[in-house]
Amino acid sequence: MLVGIVARRGNKRASFLAVEIRDHLREANAAVWLDEATAAEHDETGHPVEEMTACDLVVSIGGDGTFLFTARGVGDTPILGVNLGEVGFLNAVGPNEAVHEVMEELRALRNDELMVREAPRLVARGDDWESQSAANEVVLQGPQRGHGGGADLEIRVNGSLFSSGRADGVLVATPTGSTAYNLSEGGPLVHPGMDAIIVNEMCAEEGMPPLAVSLDSELTVRLSGAENGYVVSDGRAARTLSLPAMVTVTTADEPVRIAGPEVDFFEALNKLD
Incomplete structure (x- = not known):
């Protein structure tokens, strides 16, 4: 079995916990890869996260x-x-239980008993491009946030017009992402067990309230009224759009697969206070 470990960059606690987990895994005759930054701190050869698809x-x-x-x-x-x-919201295991839980997952892997939960991702597409998939949200916006920086939007759900008008942009979120950027934009909390996509206009002049639609919905957004706009996946990997432009947002073919115990959603919510 091959286990990859990715620790938060620049965090000594995460780095040393990664090494502790590594040592226990190797004692159990499992192969281990550390991410490049963590490995460098401990004079070991590391692996880019993208190579960990082999794990x-x-x-x-x-x-x-x-x-x-x-x-x-x-x-x-x-x-x-x-x-x-x-x-x-995505991390159910505390640091004191980390070694035990990792070894339990290793045992499950070896016995072909690993249990995983799937969380949807979103992807945006244009005529000749496709965005990086997003576990939290895809944002379509004008050249900048604030007065004079938005765009004219026409939002359709499965071909039917939902809303149109001027706004900073529109945010399309997964249930996982409902507690992230969506929440700061006044969107609803959605339990991760719900099969839904959230459509949330950002500072619309005369917009509709946020909408939850089924995971198999196709959202099409026409952006105009400015020279350019942006598509942003999970707060990064921004793509510049020449406006007017038509963008389609759907669930991606490949979900996030989460191992280990489930997060207590409501306990995690209490930490937002």
């Missing part, structure tokens, strides 16, 4: 940001999230 399991140590970074690179490889004290 049977990847352990992400940090917060939700580290988990999302890991998920972008490892494709459909199962991820076990270890939370170092942040809100942790």
